[in-house]
Amino acid sequence: MSQRNLTLLTDLYELTMMQGYFKEKDANETVIFDAFYRSNPGGNGYAICAGLEQVIEYIKELEFNSEDVDYLRSTGLFEEDFLEYLLHFRFSGDIYAIPEGTVIFPREPLVKVIAPIMEAQLVETALLTIINHQSLIATKTARVVYAAEGDGVMEFGLRRAQGPDAGIYGARAAMIGGCVGTSNVLAGKMFNVPVKGTHAHSWIMSFPDELTAFRSYAKLYPKACILLVDTYDTLKSGVPNAIKVFKEMKEANIPLTSYGIRLDSGDLAYLSKKAKKMLTEAGFPDAIISASNDLDETLINSLKIQGATINSWGVGTNLITSKDCPSFGGVYKLAAVLDRKTGEFNPKIKLSENAEKITNPGNKAIKRIYSRETGKIIADLICLEGEVYDENHSLLLFDPIETWKKTHLAPNTYTMRDLLIPVFQGGKCVYESPAVMDIQTYCKKELDTLWDESRRLVNPHEVHVDLSKPLWNMKNQLLDNYHFQES
Numbered sequence: 055m056s057q058r059n060l061t062l063l064t065d066l067y068e069l070t071m072m073q074g075y076f077k078e079k080d081a082n083e084t085v086i087f088d089a090f091y092r093s094n095p096g097g098n099g100y101a102i103c104a105g106l107e108q109v110i111e112y113i114k115e116l117e118f119n120s121e122d123v124d125y126l127r128s129t130g131l132f133e134e135d136f137l138e139y140l141l142h143f144r145f146s147g148d149i150y151a152i153p154e155g156t157v158i159f160p161r162e163p164l165v166k167v168i169a170p171i172m173e174a175q176l177v178e179t180a181l182l183t184i185i186n187h188q189s190l191i192a193t194k195t196a197r198v199v200y201a202a203e204g205d206g207v208m209e210f211g212l213r214r215a216q217g218p219d220a221g222i223y224g225a226r227a228a229m230i231g232g233c234v235g236t237s238n239v240l241a242g243k244m245f246n247v248p249v250k251g252t253h254a255h256s257w258i259m260s261f262p263d264e265l266t267a268f269r270s271y272a273k274l275y276p277k278a279c280i281l282l283v284d285t286y287d288t289l290k291s292g293v294p295n296a297i298k299v300f301k302e303m304k305e306a307n308i309p310l311t312s313y314g315i316r317l318d319s320g321d322l323a324y325l326s327k328k329a330k331k332m333l334t335e336a337g338f339p340d341a342i343i344s345a346s347n348d349l350d351e352t353l354i355n356s357l358k359i360q361g362a363t364i365n366s367w368g369v370g371t372n373l374i375t376s377k378d379c380p381s382f383g384g385v386y387k388l389a390a391v392l393d394r395k396t397g398e399f400n401p402k403i404k405l406s407e408n409a410e411k412i413t414n415p416g417n418k419a420i421k422r423i424y425s426r427e428t429g430k431i432i433a434d435l436i437c438l439e440g441e442v443y444d445e446n447h448s449l450l451l452f453d454p455i456e457t458w459k460k461t462h463l464a465p466n467t468y469t470m471r472d473l474l475i476p477v478f479q480g481g482k483c484v485y486e487s488p489a490v491m492d493i494q495t496y497c498k499k500e501l502d503t504l505w506d507e508s509r510r511l512v513n514p515h516e517v518h519v520d521l522s523k524p525l526w527n528m529k530n531q532l533l534d535n536y537h538f539q540e541s
C-alpha cells in the first residue's frame with residue numbers, strides 16, 4: 055500500500071554492501087543492473103509482466119527517515135558517516151522497463167536500472183518481490199482465462215491468499231491477466247476495477263429454508279441475482295428453488311438481467327448439464343451457470359471437454375497463490391560498470407556451470423520482431439543499446455547456444471518494436487502508469503500476438519529469444535577472457 059514507508063523492505067546484505075561501497079569504493083560509480091527471469095512459470099510458454107506501478111511508487115518514496123536510521127544504528131553494523139549519508143538518500147538514476155501487461159520471455163531484462171551502485175544495489179529486493187509476485191499471478195491468470203475460452207473468470211482468492219498484500223496485489227495482477235472482476239473490495243477501490251460476487255452458504259443456512267433465503271436475496275439484488283444452489287441438494291432442492299424464484303421475478307415483471315446459479319461442489323460437469331436442462335425447460339435458457347470449488351486451468355479445461363455448461367468461473371486458491379508454481383524466479387544481476395575515463399560501460403558477466411545461468415553482459419535493449427503478415431511474434435532479439443536495425447533490410451537471427459540454427463527474415467516481412475521504455479530519468483519519474491483496466495486491454499492485445507502453439511497449456515512452443523551478433527560477440531569475448539586468465 056503506497057502510504058507505507060517501504061525503504062527498509064530490503065535484505066540486510068543490500069545495506070551492508072551499500073556501506074561497503076560507501077567506504078571502500080567510488081560510491082558514485084554508475085552501474086547497470088538487469089531484472090530478468092530464467093524460465094516461464096508453471097510450464098507456460100510465456101509470462102505477463104506486472105508490478106511496475108508499485109515499483110515506481112516504491113522508488114519515488116524511497117527515503118530513510120530518522121526512525122529508520124535509528125533502527126539501523128541499533129543493529130551495531132553501520133557507522134555514523136554512512137548513516138548520515140542514508141538520511142539524504144534519494145534515487146537519482148535511470149530506470150527502463152517493459153510496460154505492465156506485456157508478454158515476456160525468459161532472459162530478457164524486464165527492468166534495467168542505471169544508477170550509482172549504492173542506489174542500484176538497494177532497490178534489488180523490493181523490486182524483485184513486487185515484480186515476481188505480480189508477474190506470477192498475472193501469468194497464472196492468463197492461463198486460467200485461456201482455459202475458460204471467453205467465459206468470465208472472477209478472482210475469489212482473498213481469503214486464501216498469503217496475507218493481505220498478496221490478496222490486494224494478487225487481485226491487481228489477476229485483473230491485468232484477464233479476470234472480469236474480483237471479490238476483493240479494497241482492490242476494487244484502490245485500482246478502480248470491477249468488484250463482483252454472489253453469496254455464501256451461510257446466507258442460506260441463516261434462513262429457516264433455502265427458498266426463503268433465495269427470495270430474500272432476489273428481492274435485495276434483482277440485477278445481479280446468482281443463487282448458490284448446493285447447500286442442501288443441488289438438483290432436488292437448489293435448482294428447483296432457484297427456478298421458483300426466477301419465475302416469481304418474471305411474474306412480478308422484474309427484469310432478469312444478470313441472473314443464474316452457482317455450483318460449488320459435486321460433479322460440476324454432471325450438475326451443470328442437469329441444471330442447464332432444468333433451467334431451459336423452465337424458460338430460463340440464458341441463466342448464468344457459474345462454478346467454483348478449487349478450480350484451476352486444468353480443471354476448467356477438463357470441464358470444457360466434458361461438455362459442462364458452465365459459463366462463468368469463480369477461481370480462488372489456485373489462482374491467487376499460483377498453487378502449482380508458487381514463485382516466479384526473477385533475478386537481478388549486474389550487467390555493466392561505467393568507466394569514468396572512457397565514458398563507456400564495461401560489460402560484466404556472471405559465469406555458471408549451467409549455460410542457462412550465464413548472464414548477458416552490457417547495456418542492452420530488446421527488440422520484439424513481428425511477422426508483418428500476421429502480426430504474430432517471430433522472436434525477440436536482445437541486443438546492445440544503440441544497435442540500429444532497418445526493417446527494409448534482411449535480418450539473420452541465430453540461436454545463441456546452437457548457433458547453427460538460423461532464421462533469415464527477408465526485407466519488409468517483419469516489424470520491430472523496442473520493449474524497454476524510460477521510466478525514471480535522473481531520479482525523476484517520466485512515465486505514467488496506465489489504469490489497470492487499460493493494462494488489461496493492452497494485455498489482451500499482447501496475448502493475441504502469440505501463436506496459439508505458444509499459448510496452449512501443455513508443452514507450449516517456446517518463442518525464441520536470440521542475441522544480436524554484437525552482444526553474442528561481447529559475451530563470448532568475456533568468456534574467452536575469463537578462461538584465458540584462468541589458464
Ligand SMILES: Nc1ncnc2c1ncn2[C@@H]1O[C@H](COP(=O)(O)OP(=O)(O)OP(=O)(O)O)[C@@H](O)[C@H]1O
Pocket residue numbers: 318319320321322323324346347348349353356357360
Ligand atoms: N466433472 C469434474 N471433472 C473434474 N473435476 C471435477 C469435476 N467436478 C468437480 N471437480 C473438481 O473435483 C474437486 C473435488 O470435488 P468434490 O466433488 O470431490 O468435492 P466437493 O463436492 O467440493 O466437496 P466439498 O463439499 O467438501 O467442497 C474440486 O476441485 C472440483 O472442482
Ligand SMILES: O=P(O)(O)OC[C@H]1O[C@H](OP(=O)(O)OP(=O)(O)O)[C@H](O)[C@@H]1O
Pocket residue numbers: 210211213214253254255256318346347348349368369370371372
Ligand atoms: O475454491 P476456491 O477456488 O478457493 O474459490 C473460493 C471458494 O471460497 C468459497 O468457499 P468457502 O468454503 O470459503 O465459503 P462458502 O461458504 O462461501 O462456500 C467459495 O464457495 C469457493 O469455493
Ligand SMILES: O=C(O)c1cccnc1
Pocket residue numbers: 210211237250251252253254346368370
Ligand atoms: O462472491 C462469491 O461468490 C465468493 C467470494 C469469495 C469467495 N468465494 C465466493
